[in-house]
Amino acid sequence: MASSGLKQAPASRKYAQSYQSVFDSAVQTVHLLGWNLAQSSASQGLITASTPLNLLTFGDQVKVLVQRRHGRVQVDVTSTSPQLIDWGKGGQNVVQFFTILEQQLASVEPAANPGSDLGAAQLGGTAPLTPPEGTALTPSMDVPAGVDFGRYHALIIGINDYRSLPRLKTAVSDARAVAQVLEQRYGFQTRTLENASRGEILMALTAYRNRLTQRDNLLIYYAGHGWLDQEGDQGYWLPVDATESDTVNWISNASLTTALKAIKAKHAMVVADSCFSGKLTRGLKVRIQTPGYLERIARKRARVVLASGGLEPVADAGGKMGHSVFASAFLEALRDNAGVMDGMSLFSRVRRPVMVNTDQTPEYADIRKAGHDGGDFLFVARP
Known part of the structure; x- marks a missing residue:
């Protein structure tokens, strides 16, 4: 036997x-x-x-x-x-x-x-939340009274119709779907750039630098080509006017980091669905959701990135409803949230379906040299 x-x-x-x-x-x-x-x-x-x-x-x-x-x-x-x-x-x-x-x-x-120790709940306090039995997802947190989460803004970039590079299939439709769920479910003020040039993207970032304050949160979603210069150890986003032979219209990770450091928003998150997007990241220490967690995180400055992959190419299609696999998992996580979801919890919801259906491994971390100070991006669903 x-x-x-x-x-x-x-x-x-x-x-x-x-x-x-x-x-x-x-x-x-x-x-x-x-x-x-x-x-x-x-x-x-x-x-x-x-x-x-x-x-x-x-x-x-x-x-x-x-x-x-x-x-x-x-x-x-x-x-x-x-x-x-x-x-x-x-x-x-x-x-x-x-x-x-x-x-x-x-x-x-x-x-x-x-x-x-009987746990905070049995002592009359609020216990840290743990996943409910039978699920692998980190649960949403209830919205605590008296916490001012501020205003929410999103710059959504999707590029399909490259002038000199191979065309992509899902970037624009992914961007439109992300903008819709952020507006309708979370109350974001969104700006969507489709097939945007380097100048248009940088001008949009400058506008946020000029008008956002400490009461604001900014999410930047990018779906498009990415490139890794291994000799220079530098990652790039490739706008619609980028060419393979000349880097003049590429946007480097260093430029993005400088822009994010200058923007006054308390919380900023970059969501990058592009090849080699993990080059923006460095290790992020896992935070335990102890009592008062949301209140503490809401006060601290955050500069974080959720990347669809590490230092590898990523899939442009293959997800539900004609989206990329990463965008599909990202949208599903946003739609399923019924309370407050931090960036780490979002990452835990997105990581597994992407790894199961592709050869890429999403990453979540703070952005190097962008002014991160221990906070996290918080998604607050409308009641």
Whole structure:
């Protein structure tokens, strides 16, 4: 009879942070590793997930148990590989899990009494939100009373009809759909540039620089060609008047960074559906949604980018309703949100469907040298 699976001996570690902080961090670790969340129950202290199929893992089943033990919070992780297939990869899953978990917990203050911590909800406060059981999505947060999220603006750029470069199929229709959902569901004031030149894009950014204030939020969505100059270590957006042989009409990441630093909006997010868009990013520390999270994030300056891929080409089609795969996932995440969604939560909703349906891996990070100060972009759905 064939074995039902090979189980690694459970690995255990103990932490001084509160039970709720450890549990929330464990759930977020599953998302960051790209595993498929099957169950998340804070009351039971149980998280179950499966790893994606690839050369290193084979749809392994991972079980995480979070318990209060002897004045600390203990985390036990077990990885079970499919029938008769292991090759020691189950143990690698456990190592990866604890590595990411401890990176997140490094910024969380120890609790006064972790072993008896009942969680903020049971003490009369507001508990950090965790994904509901049976879903892999980070839930929307309720809109807290008394928080001024400010005004929302969006510059939406979609370029199909290049004069000297290969034509794209979905960039303009993606841009129109993004503008519509931002206007109707979130109340953004949008400006859409279709088949825009370098001059038109830079003039639009200058206009935002001249009129936005600390009470404003700005989202810039770009769908079009991108290019990576490997020798100069520089990424570029290619407007409609760009040519392959001359960079005079290209827009460099350095130019975008300078523009974003000069714009006074408190929160700014770039959403880039273009090849090599990950060149804008650097690592962003995961934030745990502790009580008062939205209030703190709303006060802090943010310059972040959600890129459809890293340093690789990205797909121009293949998504639902004639959109790119990335645009389709982005639109679905925006439409599904019923409260407040931060940029990291948006990323967690977009990442998996894009990875499953393409060879690209979305990235989310702060923009280098653009004045990021620990905030995040907040999408506030209309009631």
